[in-house]
Amino acid sequence: MATQEFITHSAEETIALGRTLGGMLAPPKLVLLRGDLGAGKTTLVKGIAEAFQAASAEDVTSPTFTLVHEYRGPQANLYHIDLYRIDTPRQLETLGLDDLITNNSILLIEWGEKFARFERERDVEIALERLDDRLGQRSSEPASNQGSEDSAENARRIRITTT
Amino acid sequence: MAGAYILGIETSCDETAASVVYSGERLVSNVVFSQIAAHQPYGGVVPELASREHLKAIVPVVRKALADASQTYHSIDALAVTQGPGLAGALLVGIGYAKALAFALDKPLIAVNHLEGHIHAVLLEERQKNNREMSFPVLALVVSGGHTHLYLAEQQDEHWSYQNIGHTRDDAAGEAFDKVAKLLGLGYPGGPIIDKLSPHGDPTAVKFAPSQLKHRDRKDNGDPVAGSRFDFSYSGIKTSVLRYVERHDMEASIESRRKALSKMEKPALEDYLLHCDRQTLNLVASFQRALVGDLITKTLAAARACNAATLFVTGGVAANNELRRRFEQDATMEGLPAYFPSRPLSTDNAAMIAAAAYPKFLAGEFATMDFSAEAGMVLR
Numbered sequence: 001m002a003t004q005e006f007i008t009h010s011a012e013e014t015i016a017l018g019r020t021l022g023g024m025l026a027p028p029k030l031v032l033l034r035g036d037l038g039a040g041k042t043t044l045v046k047g048i049a050e051a052f053q054a055a056s057a058e059d060v061t062s063p064t065f066t067l068v069h070e071y072r073g074p075q076a077n078l079y080h081i082d083l084y085r086i087d088t089p090r091q092l093e094t095l096g097l098d099d100l101i102t103n104n105s106i107l108l109i110e111w112g113e114k115f116a117r118f119e120r121e122r123d124v125e126i127a128l129e130r131l132d133d134r135l136g137q138r139s140s141e142p143a144s145n146q147g148s149e150d151s152a153e154n155a156r157r158i159r160i161t162t163t
Numbered sequence: 164m165a166g167a168y169i170l171g172i173e174t175s176c177d178e179t180a181a182s183v184v185y186s187g188e189r190l191v192s193n194v195v196f197s198q199i200a201a202h203q204p205y206g207g208v209v210p211e212l213a214s215r216e217h218l219k220a221i222v223p224v225v226r227k228a229l230a231d232a233s234q235t236y237h238s239i240d241a242l243a244v245t246q247g248p249g250l251a252g253a254l255l256v257g258i259g260y261a262k263a264l265a266f267a268l269d270k271p272l273i274a275v276n277h278l279e280g281h282i283h284a285v286l287l288e289e290r291q292k293n294n295r296e297m298s299f300p301v302l303a304l305v306v307s308g309g310h311t312h313l314y315l316a317e318q319q320d321e322h323w324s325y326q327n328i329g330h331t332r333d334d335a336a337g338e339a340f341d342k343v344a345k346l347l348g349l350g351y352p353g354g355p356i357i358d359k360l361s362p363h364g365d366p367t368a369v370k371f372a373p374s375q376l377k378h379r380d381r382k383d384n385g386d387p388v389a390g391s392r393f394d395f396s397y398s399g400i401k402t403s404v405l406r407y408v409e410r411h412d413m414e415a416s417i418e419s420r421r422k423a424l425s426k427m428e429k430p431a432l433e434d435y436l437l438h439c440d441r442q443t444l445n446l447v448a449s450f451q452r453a454l455v456g457d458l459i460t461k462t463l464a465a466a467r468a469c470n471a472a473t474l475f476v477t478g479g480v481a482a483n484n485e486l487r488r489r490f491e492q493d494a495t496m497e498g499l500p501a502y503f504p505s506r507p508l509s510t511d512n513a514a515m516i517a518a519a520a521y522p523k524f525l526a527g528e529f530a531t532m533d534f535s536a537e538a539g540m541v542l543r
Contacts, residue, residue: 036405037346038398038401038402042333042398043333058332058394061331061332062333062334064338065335065338065341066250066538069539070538070539130402
């Protein structure tokens with residue numbers, strides 16, 4: 001088990017980190033993406049998809065509504081999966097994710113930690129969290145500056161754990 | 164020009180729908196079996212569940228569409244079905260059924276892009292009102308739970324072509340509505356609830372910075388192609404609402420609201436209002452104001468840049484009251500005629516599929532029996 005930690009300061013940097021990370025992922029892989037709403041999970045996938053020449057960053061969008069987005073690259077098929085609205089094992093079963101696991105597939109699963117099986121089966125876990133831009137404090141702590149609801153250039157802490 | 168009764172079938176996502184439309188200009192019947200009730204306990208659309216519901220509903224829905232139109236399987240001239248984009252399993256139910264029916268009846272089958280359908284929903288209703296003089300190019304904003312797309316549409320004889328000039332870089336507008344509603348404990352689907360609650364809050368109470376509605380995944384300076392694009396981003400505003408909730412310690416009241424509302428079978432507006440404090444109503448109103456404002460600003464900027472002569476606003480979010488009102492006002496001020504579908508034709512329906520199929524029927528663009536669902540289908 002090895003953990004690496006990165007700090008990015010903009011969406012551009014998060015995408016760039018995704019590109020680097022994509023270069024290090026060889027299929028088959030099951031990757032869990034952990035982080036609250038707006039932590040930057042889809043942004044990171046934009047970079048990973050670019051690394052695999054599977055899609056350009058601007059074409060990678062949130063799969064919340066559609067649940068599974070597929071991006072085909074020359075070396076691997078990427079499946080960007082969002083389980084935000086899936087709550088029970090029965091619903092998960094009906095998604096048929098097992099059919100997507102093949103030798104050249106990479107599954108990038110958001111909200112996979114809701115289900116114990118993914119905690120067990122995952123090869124890589126990427127945890128993303130928002131950092132307060134100036135104070136470096138966790139975003140869940142109350143901010144002193146009431147007026148700034150602006151999260152434009154917020155920093156992200158990204159921890160990558162491999163088994 | 165040959166008139167034709169076309170039976171349209173649509174199963175791309177939430178709704179099982181069938182409709183008979185005459186020559187793309189007269190809605191004869193329109194049946195929509197909404198699966199929202201079936202999905203509600205899960206807070207969203209679950210694909211396999213969707214497919215199963217479509218399977219259950221499709222035969223009675225088609226029969227009712229024919230009966231309402233005083234038509235039979237044999238009297239219609241052609242069938243049309245949604246090919247994509249959508250959930251693969253759900254699309255396949257409609258496609259499989261339409262293929263079997265077309266084969267058995269020996270009628271032509273037309274495959275239609277769902278997004279093209281939304282654009283033709285507007286045309287169908289305008290023709291029905293005897294408005295046949297559309298000035299081109301038409302700029303169409305298709306805005307729903309899964310889409311926020313801007314298309315420039317041109318027509319040459321019977322052939323329509325579309326150029327995508329903008330789309331969301333992250334979340335669709337309808338998804339932002341859904342996620343904000345869910346994180347505020349208001350349930351699913353979120354758009355209609357937020358729309359109903361917004362007039363009860365102060366839309367100027369919470370300020371969302373313009374930067375929260377700007378996509379930041381590309382440095383698009385000087386690139387002429389990038390410069391001509393009008394992309395949207397609704398992930399940032401969702402995060403801002405979440406941060407607002409965290410900073411103002413609203414979690415406990417949200418949780419109690421979620422619990423109270425989930426116990427009710429069909430909460431009425433009064434029930435929502437009873438469980439929403441002023442702060443929540445202000446947040447909801449401010450969120451809607453900001454999102455709607457951004458949709459309008461970017462769409463009108465695109466219309467100016469592309470010299471659009473006509474504006475269409477269509478898709479599920481086009482049913483939003485504030486969006487319609489402000490689009491009408493602002494587009495009129497720019498001398499741009501703006502058209503919306505009626506509310507029943509804003510959300511997913513099959514009339515739009517039957518209407519979009521008519522030009523293809525005239526051009527003889529029929530689907531072969533080997534075509535299949537295209538989950539990520541692009542509109543060109």
